[in-house]
Amino acid sequence: MDSALERQISAASRSVEEARRLAYHDPTRLGALVEQISVLADLRQKEGDFRKAESLYKEALFRAQELKRPDPDLMTGIYSLLAHLYDRWGRMDQAAAFYEKALHISEDNGLESTEKVATIKNNLAMIFKQLRDYDKAERYYHEALETFQAIDGDQSARVASVYNNLGVLYYSRLDVDRAQIMHERALTIRQSLKEGQMDPADLSQTFINLAAVYKAAGDFQKAEASIDRAKRLRSGINGFHPNPRRSASLLIDKNL
Amino acid sequence: MREILSIHVGQCGNQIADRFWRLILREHGLTEAGTPKEGANISANTNMEVFFHKVRDGKYIPRAVLVDLEPGVIARIEGGDMAQLFDESSIVRKIPGAANNWARGYNVEGERVIDQIMNVIDAAVEKTKSLQGFLITHSIGGGSGSGLGSLILERLRQAYPKKRIFTFSVAPSPLISDSAVEPYNAVLTLQRILDNADAAVLLDNEALFRIAKAKLNRSPNYMDLNHIIALIMSSVTASLRFPGKLNTDLGEFVTNLVPFPGNHFLTASFAPMRAAGQEGQVRINFPDVARETFSQDNFTAAIDWANGVYLSACALFRGDVKAKEVEENMAAIRKSLNFASYVPTGVKLGLAETAPEGFASSGLALVNHTGIAAVFERLVSQFDIMFDNHAYTHWYENAGVSRDMMATARDTIANLAKSYRDAN
Numbered sequence: 001m002d003s004a005l006e007r008q009i010s011a012a013s014r015s016v017e018e019a020r021r022l023a024y025h026d027p028t029r030l031g032a033l034v035e036q037i038s039v040l041a042d043l044r045q046k047e048g049d050f051r052k053a054e055s056l057y058k059e060a061l062f063r064a065q066e067l068k069r070p071d072p073d074l075m076t077g078i079y080s081l082l083a084h085l086y087d088r089w090g091r092m093d094q095a096a097a098f099y100e101k102a103l104h105i106s107e108d109n110g111l112e113s114t115e116k117v118a119t120i121k122n123n124l125a126m127i128f129k130q131l132r133d134y135d136k137a138e139r140y141y142h143e144a145l146e147t148f149q150a151i152d153g154d155q156s157a158r159v160a161s162v163y164n165n166l167g168v169l170y171y172s173r174l175d176v177d178r179a180q181i182m183h184e185r186a187l188t189i190r191q192s193l194k195e196g197q198m199d200p201a202d203l204s205q206t207f208i209n210l211a212a213v214y215k216a217a218g219d220f221q222k223a224e225a226s227i228d229r230a231k232r233l234r235s236g237i238n239g240f241h242p243n244p245r246r247s248a249s250l251l252i253d254k255n256l
Numbered sequence: 257m258r259e260i261l262s263i264h265v266g267q268c269g270n271q272i273a274d275r276f277w278r279l280i281l282r283e284h285g286l287t288e289a290g291t292p293k294e295g296a297n298i299s300a301n302t303n304m305e306v307f308f309h310k311v312r313d314g315k316y317i318p319r320a321v322l323v324d325l326e327p328g329v330i331a332r333i334e335g336g337d338m339a340q341l342f343d344e345s346s347i348v349r350k351i352p353g354a355a356n357n358w359a360r361g362y363n364v365e366g367e368r369v370i371d372q373i374m375n376v377i378d379a380a381v382e383k384t385k386s387l388q389g390f391l392i393t394h395s396i397g398g399g400s401g402s403g404l405g406s407l408i409l410e411r412l413r414q415a416y417p418k419k420r421i422f423t424f425s426v427a428p429s430p431l432i433s434d435s436a437v438e439p440y441n442a443v444l445t446l447q448r449i450l451d452n453a454d455a456a457v458l459l460d461n462e463a464l465f466r467i468a469k470a471k472l473n474r475s476p477n478y479m480d481l482n483h484i485i486a487l488i489m490s491s492v493t494a495s496l497r498f499p500g501k502l503n504t505d506l507g508e509f510v511t512n513l514v515p516f517p518g519n520h521f522l523t524a525s526f527a528p529m530r531a532a533g534q535e536g537q538v539r540i541n542f543p544d545v546a547r548e549t550f551s552q553d554n555f556t557a558a559i560d561w562a563n564g565v566y567l568s569a570c571a572l573f574r575g576d577v578k579a580k581e582v583e584e585n586m587a588a589i590r591k592s593l594n595f596a597s598y599v600p601t602g603v604k605l606g607l608a609e610t611a612p613e614g615f616a617s618s619g620l621a622l623v624n625h626t627g628i629a630a631v632f633e634r635l636v637s638q639f640d641i642m643f644d645n646h647a648y649t650h651w652y653e654n655a656g657v658s659r660d661m662m663a664t665a666r667d668t669i670a671n672l673a674k675s676y677r678d679a680n
Binding site for chain 2: 016021037051056058059
């Protein structure tokens with residue numbers, strides 16, 4: 001195992017123990033304990049020990065509820081971290097259930113138009129897509145889109161990513177026309193993003209996605225041209241791709 | 257190092273912890289705060305690490321996790337002379353209790369605390385180099401020890417599939433009863449012990465009471481009963497902690513004591529039984545110790561000795577005993593025990609040099625006897641009377657345990673009893 005990660009884990013474990021001792025006598029220290037537990041859980045997830053990560057997040061969840069006034073922002077955060085863990089673990093039903101719990105809490109507490117909630121909705125839509133519940137997926141993508149547009153305006157990498165994801169969704173439903181519209185919108189935004197915000201890997205992915213759509217529509221010339229653009233962008237990344245698995249796949253959602 | 261982590265669950269489990277850790281501290285020459293006693297020779301105790309984790313200032317912290325759904329017993333331990341002993345990060349103390357209801361301990365309250373408990377256990381396991389296994393103390397008739405204890409057993413088995421799990425389970429007595437729903441709680445718990453533990457030593461308060469009363473010449477209290485349990489637990493692990501000519505670890509006990517999968521319910525006996533503080537006053541000879549160790553009225557569960565056979569037996573003698581003497585006496589005892597015809601071999605023996613504090617020598621027997629079926633049959637028949645009349649089942653259904661689940665547990669334990677009877 002990565003020894004740096006090992007060291008981080010043992011330091012985080014010690015911090016959790018110390019926080020437990022303090023919280024044992026003084027309930028006002030519970031908030032700090034929950035924070036330490038989440039840090040350790042995150043490291044456990046990185047390590048790939050999903051069982052321990054799950055136990056830690058769930059403890060954080062129950063301990064946070066012991067607080068006199070549970071912080072809805074904190075609760076939303078822990079629910080979505082747990083959901084994200086289940087997502088990585090391949091437990092899609094549980095991931096969906098926990099993301100939805102996170103959404104309920106934020107809605108009950110007037111937090112529905114925050115970017116955290118929009119991110120949850122995007123991720124939840126991705127899970128529903130995998131569970132083949134396309135209507136729910138579409139609804140959540142649109143809600144996420146509205147929130148990101150309200151916060152960032154139209155020229156935003158996040159808005160482009162949700163368009164991309166909608167395009168992928170429509171493509172899986174064989175709705176090629178709408179898929180094309182979504183990917184073209186994503187392309188317009190991604191091409192006009194400023195230096196620094198523009199990710200050539202994302203842009204190249206949009207060209208690949210568009211190529212797939214054009215090919216499905218029977219427009220092979222456009223498809224080939226898009227593939228060429230994607231190839232040129234890829235060669236510009238110098239062979240390095242931050243996420244090699246993503247670069248190899250044809251159609252992929254953009255996790256936010 | 258072959259470390260052992262003790263997990264004490266519920267009121268009964270923690271009362272046992274109180275007596276058990278006192279005894280272990282004395283055996284290892286430690287004060288109630290976990291520091292070496294003046295003049296005590298710690299280096300002679302080569303295996304301190306089995307039960308203790310040493311911290312920087314020379315203090316020894318028990319490898320123990322204390323869990324209860326009501327704070328009373330643990331609060332008393334913390335308020336007493338062992339206040340400084342346990343690590344507070346490994347104590348899980350909650351309210352409002354499981355109300356004698358297995359289903360509340362297993363589902364409702366259990367769900368809220370199980371992850372915290374598992375995290376505390378994981379942290380304790382990470383402090384070991386080569387964990388041998390877990391000892392769990394609990395009662396199976398109440399709510400916390402039975403329901404939450406069952407949940408811990410299940411999760412522990414999932415998380416540590418290759419580690420040994422030994423339970424010391426206090427079962428309801430035939431005559432003395434703490435609550436009306438004991439048979440339900442016990443049957444539901446036994447099903448989990450059957451599925452998840454490697455071995456379970458059944459202890460029943462009535463048998464303990466009888467033993468204590470016969471030996472103490474006064475009316476015993478719960479502390480006396482728990483002291484007997486502590487002596488048994490100490491002896492089971494003695495070979496790991498003290499040097500000896502014939503070492504026996506938890507794995508060897510399990511291999512020798514469990515002839516068929518699932519038939520891992522044991523009963524135990526400790527000799528010479530004396531009241532705490534009076535141990536060293538009488539020095540008895542080895543034949544007497546050996547005889548008392550295997551005397552039927554010295555065992556801690558209501559076994560049907562007349563209608564059953566021995567499937568297996570282990571004996572561990574501690575202190576000032578000679579190997580030759582042990583062999584001679586055990587050969588005679590082995591002949592007198594009614595073993596199953598298909599078990600031709602002898603009794604598994606262990607020898608450890610250090611006797612429990614206050615004793616010159618002592619004996620422990622762990623026995624797998626088919627007469628233990630009587631314990632299960634009694635619980636199942638009490639279960640049936642209530643269950644057939646739908647008595648009290650609504651409490652369980654309200655807490656997420658259906659009548660179907662209860663019926664499955666009942667059938668499992670009835671089959672377990674039958675499997676023991678069939679082994680005759």
